Amino acid sequence: MEAIACRGLTKQYGSVIAVDNLDLFVEQGSVFGFLGPNGAGKTTTVRLLVGLSQPTVGQASIMGERVRINSVHLRNRIGYLPEEPSFYNWMTGRDFLLYVGELFRLPSHENRKRCDEMLEFAGLKDAAKRKIGGYSKGMRQRLGLAQAMMNRPGVLFLDEPCSALDPIGRREVLDAIIKLKSHTTIFMSTHILSDVERTCDTVGIIDKGRLVIQESTNRLRERFASPVFELEVEGDASPLAARLRSLPWVTAVEEAGRDAGAMLRIRTDDVAVAKRELPGIVSDSGLVLIRYELISPSLEDVFIQMIGAREKV
């Protein structure tokens, strides 16, 4: 059974279509990265999926249960972390988790036990009795993650969990998400590609409210991003770059200067030929080869390629 299924999900605000006829299916147990530039419709989609917003058209279901606005029953089975979670600053971290546990009607002893587990998981045990008003952004985000996990949800929705964090805070939150991988299905919206590469096994790319593609992270790289050869040479690489551009199996050559030489990034549509021919061509050029590397495509390459292609349309 799919953990999340959307059929024709559409949300319109006046003349603006925030989410446009979205068909999306997420397998149970997967970590799904919902990727898109700012304003693509990610947050609106998450809000529709957790029942905080009413779709204009279409429907969604979570673990087979149809999402309705104010669907109290469904909320027992999901966890949700908004983009920048706001807490009652007069509460301590422990108070807040106990409050959330009570909202989920956890029995008192179980609530305290789960609260301690989640404080430990979020690395907030030492700050448990401090008021949330004094927490750093990273601590608040980890508390947000902990509160979303209090009810052991079947599906966890994370809306831009790292966007407002510094590199250390980001790493802490991503580590926490990775720890959750084996416990629940995770739906994570983000515009940070490296976060998706690090945590997600499936990716959906959304742009202007429309789903551009949905694929496993690895297959997406294989399908859409051609490998790149990186050459670092000593001396003037311009003649070499010109020669490479003239070859039929080379699709693009980017040239960047270095201290005493140059770096070339060569894209090709025939990796086998490139592997065979490139070393000889460099040797013939008379330049000193410092580095020769075949770079695997990153999700960033795919993302830029796909969103860029749509921009041109």
Place this chain on the structure above:
Amino acid sequence: MKGFLVLFKKELREQAKTHRLLIVLAVFLVLGMGTPLMLYYLPSIVNTSEGTQLPIPDFTAADVSMEFLGSIAQIGMVVVILVAMGAVSRERERGTALLTLSKPVGRGTFVVAKLAALAVTFEISLIVSALFCYIYVGVLFDGVGGAAFAAATALAGLFLLLCISITLLCSSIFKSAFAAGGAALVVIVVLWALSAIPNIGSYAPMGVLDWGNGLILGKGTGAWGSLCISAGLAVAFIVGAWQALMRKEI
């Protein structure tokens, strides 16, 4: 009403932690103790200067009691608006409502818990201040009938409950607390103005305050129509607040 008790407890704790409970109680206590004291000492305060002798009427216990309940209605209304105007709107504006409403609690429960907590705060403050006023009136003046005073206080309590429900409705409609407060003030003033219109006036919600005064003076008839309309409107405004919140994007 799943989660009502959890939310109700949280609201009461919030009022205590943010000192709102204390402020409301303090304001009402000042009115409860201050009104009889001020009216008792007013003639001597005004006529302390040599040569000035202003004609100050002798206040009776009924005058003082009515003055106290009048102050409760006017100042209490302002305090209700100030305390309740951000109850829903500020939670939406700050985003705290987002975390709570993504849990298994209904939006109706969210509103009713706020109403209940505010009602407890204001009604307890009213009862405490009325008790002090009753004691002071008994000591400084010739006393007032206990049953009549209690009934008049209960009617003032109903009026405050109506003000709370109006403010919660406005707070659910507007995202800005100030806009909610302004709108609530306008609605209450309009309802107050209705009570001055002949024929309609006896059914206007504010008629309950006149009924309270009548009870203290020992004359006048019961404004049951006004009481039913006040109670009905309070319920209608809360249902309206729930429905307004249901239609909002959180």
